[in-house]
Structures are given as C-alpha cells and as structure tokens.
Amino acid sequence: MEPMKSESTVPAYSVRDTLRNLGLRPTRQRIAVARLLLNGGNRHVTAEDVYREAQMAGVSLAYTTVYNILHQFTEVGLVREVIVESGKTWFDTNVGPHMHVFNERTGEIRDLDVDPARLNLLRQLDIPEDVEIKDVDVIIRVGQKTSPHQ
C-alpha cells in the first residue's frame, strides 16, 4: 500500500525464493512471517509474538496459520524450537550450535555461544543403536543471586 517506503532491507522476492527453495509456497502469510523473523538478527519469539507483530505490521493472519507456519519453518530448518517452560514454545531464528540461558525471574531467554567442540562432547555418549541424536539442548537456568544467609 505504501510503495515509497520499504520496511526491510531484504526485498520481498528474495524471501519468496527462500521459501520456494525450501518447498514452501510463498503465500502472503508465510512471506510476512519470514520477513518478521529473518530480517532482524537472532530472535526468540512465541506464536503470540508472531501474531501480534504481524498485526502491527498490517498483516492479519489466524493463530492456526501462525502455528502452521512456525512448525513448517521448524521442519525445514529455518527456525528451531526452544522449550524452557511448560505451556509455552519459543522459536529461535538462530539455528547454529549454541546454548540458551533462561532467566527464571524475568522469563527472558538469551543465546550463549559455546565452543562447538565442547558441545560435541555431549554427543559422545552411549545411546541405543536404534535411535539417532537429533539435537542436544542445553539450558542454563539462572536466577537472582541469593544474598548470603543472615
């Protein structure tokens, strides 16, 4: 609606291509969510965040669709699920090897880079032969520093 002003540095057609290359039809809704998520550096969002931000950006889409899209994006490796609290799923646009720091007081999640070799140590484990390691999640739970007793 407003051709004079672009909201992002990545043109729409490149998002379209990204989606197409991943086997996803570039619908209005997928393009909107992809732009939201993939333009602003690493982000942690919930379905609600995506819903709300899409509305603010003038793109209305149903919750059902938000969930559909986020799950599809997870399947194709565009985002990654992060679960730190029961009853809420976060989606992380950083799909490289890293860990998460979860502040139990504020509810905030932050990425923490880690020497990949160190993270790989955790993969060298005795796992039954019939299964395969899909992912290794490391969550550092932090809280308010307890003041010394008395």
Add this chain to the structure above:
Amino acid sequence: MEPMKSESTVPAYSVRDTLRNLGLRPTRQRIAVARLLLNGGNRHVTAEDVYREAQMAGVSLAYTTVYNILHQFTEVGLVREVIVESGKTWFDTNVGPHMHVFNERTGEIRDLDVDPARLNLLRQLDIPEDVEIKDVDVIIRVGQKTSPHQ
C-alpha cells in the same frame, strides 16, 4: 493400624520425618505422594501419573493438591522438574547430576549418567554477574534412525 501388612519397605514415620525436616507438614496427601515417588528408585512422572497412581493406591486427592505438592517437593529439592515438550511437565526423582534422553517418537524420557566433570564444563561460562546458575539442563533429543535416502 494394620501391623501385619505393609505396603512399602519404608515405614510411614520415616516419610513423615523426611517431610517435617523439609519444613512440610506431613499430611495424608503429602505422605502418599512421597511414598509413591521416593520408594521405587528413579522415576519420571507427570501430575497425571501421580493422580492416577494415588487413586490406585486408594488415596484420593485433588489435582490442585497434586500440583501443590509437586511444586513444593521441587522447591525443597525432593524432585526436579524436567521440561522437554511444551504443555507437559515431568517430575524426576533423581536430583543428582545427570542428563536426559528424550525419544521424540515414543515420548519416553530416560536418565543418562554423565561424568560430573564433563557436565561442570558447561557451568564454566560467561554469565552476567548479577545472576546465579541454578541448574544446567541437558536434553539429548533422539528419534528413529533415518534410513539412508534412496
């Protein structure tokens, strides 16, 4: 009341003492849940498991109470929360250092012992000074071994 028959190898009074020492009044409900959880080796249970097992053991208690008790037990370190899927909280009676293997196909969670030193590696990280590491969760997500493509 029935000296000839005992349901468990741990006498009731010892559970009572355990609870009292932790600052929890030994109510009928807490005793039942504590026996259920602390007598059978390491266990992973949901609130529903506790509710159902208590009923089967002839102790009826409300869901509200199950949640109250499980959260209280978590606070005093009798159990530990494990969150691997959104929408469901597991409680683990193994509170020592270990990791979890979560089978995404079956939904099953298993403990995996790990060299504590290796786990401690993860604690040697750059964490902001004003917070304190409460816990380090490691979840190894496994699934069906993918058959080779083509």
Add this chain to the structure above:
DNA sequence: GTAACTGCAAAACTTTTGCAACCAG
C-alpha cells in the same frame, strides 16, 4: 484455636482439530 493445607469448580492459556473457503501455480 489458627495457620497451613486440601478440594471443588471454574478459569486461564497455549495448542490442535475439523472443515469450508480461498489462492498459487
């Protein structure tokens, strides 16, 4: 007796489902 605890029903939340309408190729 009194504060701690429990139980019930209802509410709160996130996520999923079923199905009709819609749209990209």
Add this chain to the structure above:
DNA sequence: CTGGTTGCAAAAGTTTTGCAGTTAC
C-alpha cells in the same frame, strides 16, 4: 482447475485460581 493453505470456531489438554471447608499441631 486442483491441491496446498488459510481462517474460524470449537475442542483438547495442562495448569492455575478463588474460596470454602478441613486438618495438623
């Protein structure tokens, strides 16, 4: 056209809340 997508409303599932009644000490 036609199957992949979307949207709506309702359902499902877990966890929380408010408050009256009960219990441990």
